[in-house]
Amino acid sequence: MVRQAHHDNAGEEKDFCCAKICYTPTMRKVIRFDTVLFLVVLFLLIFGLVMITSIGVPKSISLSAPDILYPNCDDTSVDCYLLFKKHLFRLGVGILAFIAALKFPLKFWKKVSPLLFGLMVILLVAVLIFGKNFGTIATNWITIFNTSFQPSEFAKLALILYLAYWLSKRHDSIQSFNNGFMPFVFIVGLIILPVILQNDYGSTMVIGIIALAMYFVAGARVKHIAFGLFAALIFAIVVILAVPHVRERFQGFMRVDEECLEDYCWQSQQANVAVGSGGIWGKGLTQGVQKSYWLPQASDDFIFAASAEELGFLRIIFIVIAYFMISVRGYAIANRASGSFEMLLAVGLTTWITMQAFVNIGVNTALLPVTGITLPFVSYGGSSLVASLIGIAILLNISENTTYHANNLGRWGDRRSRYPQPGRYRRA
Numbered sequence: 001m002v003r004q005a006h007h008d009n010a011g012e013e014k015d016f017c018c019a020k021i022c023y024t025p026t027m028r029k030v031i032r033f034d035t036v037l038f039l040v041v042l043f044l045l046i047f048g049l050v051m052i053t054s055i056g057v058p059k060s061i062s063l064s065a066p067d068i069l070y071p072n073c074d075d076t077s078v079d080c081y082l083l084f085k086k087h088l089f090r091l092g093v094g095i096l097a098f099i100a101a102l103k104f105p106l107k108f109w110k111k112v113s114p115l116l117f118g119l120m121v122i123l124l125v126a127v128l129i130f131g132k133n134f135g136t137i138a139t140n141w142i143t144i145f146n147t148s149f150q151p152s153e154f155a156k157l158a159l160i161l162y163l164a165y166w167l168s169k170r171h172d173s174i175q176s177f178n179n180g181f182m183p184f185v186f187i188v189g190l191i192i193l194p195v196i197l198q199n200d201y202g203s204t205m206v207i208g209i210i211a212l213a214m215y216f217v218a219g220a221r222v223k224h225i226a227f228g229l230f231a232a233l234i235f236a237i238v239v240i241l242a243v244p245h246v247r248e249r250f251q252g253f254m255r256v257d258e259e260c261l262e263d264y265c266w267q268s269q270q271a272n273v274a275v276g277s278g279g280i281w282g283k284g285l286t287q288g289v290q291k292s293y294w295l296p297q298a299s300d301d302f303i304f305a306a307s308a309e310e311l312g313f314l315r316i317i318f319i320v321i322a323y324f325m326i327s328v329r330g331y332a333i334a335n336r337a338s339g340s341f342e343m344l345l346a347v348g349l350t351t352w353i354t355m356q357a358f359v360n361i362g363v364n365t366a367l368l369p370v371t372g373i374t375l376p377f378v379s380y381g382g383s384s385l386v387a388s389l390i391g392i393a394i395l396l397n398i399s400e401n402t403t404y405h406a407n408n409l410g411r412w413g414d415r416r417s418r419y420p421q422p423g424r425y426r427r428a
Contacts, residue, residue: 017188110341301375327350328348
């Protein structure tokens with residue numbers, strides 16, 4: 001039986017019944033956020049859980065039984081699914097953070113953004129003093145109550161929130177060099193400088209892209225942006241020439257086709273081998289070879305390459321499409337946001353998730369120099385997972401308040417045509 005909505009004389013929608021079941025307007029508006037975006041993120045979370053289970057066995061064995069010469073999964077002292085269990089727990093924490101963030105109104109995030117920004121600056125400075133590297137080049141972990149996390153991951157979210165708040169209030173002076181560009185550089189520098197000193201150049205790149213995108217959309221002058229890009233290019237050249245491990249990684253990137261046994265080019269070449277050996281259809285789940293001996297950080301920074309070996313090109317391409325879908329839906333939400341703060345916030349969040357994903361994929365396919373950065377929603381890592389889920393929750397919250405719901409299940413029972421509404425905000 002086809003359901004029909006009923007309206008009174010004033011046009012107010014009333015409850016209606018069908019097949020002895022009564023529907024209310026409240027029930028039909030349970031899901032008001034962008035369901036396509038939500039489902040894409042859910043797909044990536046499930047994909048990450050499956051691939052960490054498949055790829056993480058060698059690392060789980062080495063962590064659970066480091067002193068056993070010939071470990072076997074049948075041995076009770078060997079936990080072959082240690083990474084899966086840890087990731088599942090972190091995913092549970094991330095889901096709780098997602099639900100909580102989804103319930104907070106956008107006014108709350110706008111109000112607390114200066115506080116969160118200041119807190120993250122303090123934590124980033126604390127990392128320089130008390131931070132740990134856990135065997136990596138970057139020293140960007142800090143331990144609190146026996147729990148380690150990366151403040152740089154949450155600093156991205158804090159910067160986005162504060163820039164959206166600050167830029168939305170400075171619309172009249174954003175095109176000024178002294179009152180717009182220089183304060184903007186100072187604010188971003190408070191986050192980027194400690195991250196650079198932590199040797200976390202991957203996060204530095206992503207933070208720079210996020211800030212530049214938000215500044216451009218806010219209406220900045222193109223010549224100011226060009227000046228900033230030129231200064232960033234000069235700084236990057238200085239870093240490449242002055243920092244030995246950065247220079248070595250850049251050299252390895254330029255000579256990726258040459259045989260190399262050094263650490264700085266080993267990861268890129270082994271990632272290429274993983275992607276290439278997967279072929280069209282892949283070797284099958286748990287059948288990958290590179291994850292066991294040759295590809296470092298296979299469940300973390302190089303999970304895309306390790307997954308490509310097991311799934312093949314025709315399956316792994318859906319991951320690229322998923323991040324492209326996030327960018328499309330996210331920028332559509334920004335285009336129809338109800339205010340300048342919401343619009344800038346949506347731009348920042350979307351740029352963060354998608355650019356970090358494409359930088360990671362670029363590193364995994366040797367299109368970019370090796371840098372330690374996770375694949376959002378997929379890689380093993382609690383800080384990135386929790387921070388990304390909070391960001392997506394805020395983006396979905398913004399989608400609830402847009403001027404047009406592209407995919408709203410609340411339309412049930414109301415078959416009137418919906419016509420797209422033009423975006424309210426455009427670059428000045």
